[in-house]
Amino acid sequence: MERSFYTIADVADMLKVSHGAVRNxxxxxxxxxxxxxxxxxxxxxxxxxxxxxxxxxxxxEEKVKSGEALVND
Structure with a gap:
């Protein structure tokens, strides 16, 4: 089984967040x-x-269903 690994920079780019956010x-x-x-x-x-x-x-999904989080424009 071959495994694929990403760097912090890769993950930050994929999630569109900062490197620091991934480290956190x-x-x-x-x-x-x-x-x-x-x-x-x-x-x-x-x-x-x-x-x-x-x-x-x-x-x-749970937060939206419960009203805890709302999607705003």
């Missing part, structure tokens, strides 16, 4: 990542990113 998601445990070597190189597996996105869709 990793530090908060919202996105699973692994450190490669001792130089602070972090990688996010494709499946970990997909899981994060699925969870965000579920949470967002």
């Amino acid at each position: 998601l990793i530090n908060n445990g919202e996105i699973k990542a692994i450190q490669i070597g001792g130089r602070g190189l972090w990688r996010i597996e494709e499946t970990a990113l997909e899981n994060y996105i699925k969870e965000q869709y579920q949470q967002s």
Whole structure:
């Protein structure tokens, strides 16, 4: 089984957020990542990113249904 990994920059670009936002998601445990070597190189597996996105869709749907979050223009 071949695994695909992304850099913090890759994920930031895909989600259209800053690198710092991705680092915060990793530090908060919202996105699973692994450190490669001792130089602070972090990688996010494709499946970990997909899981994060699925969870965000579920949470967002629940918030909209409950009225906790509204989509505004």
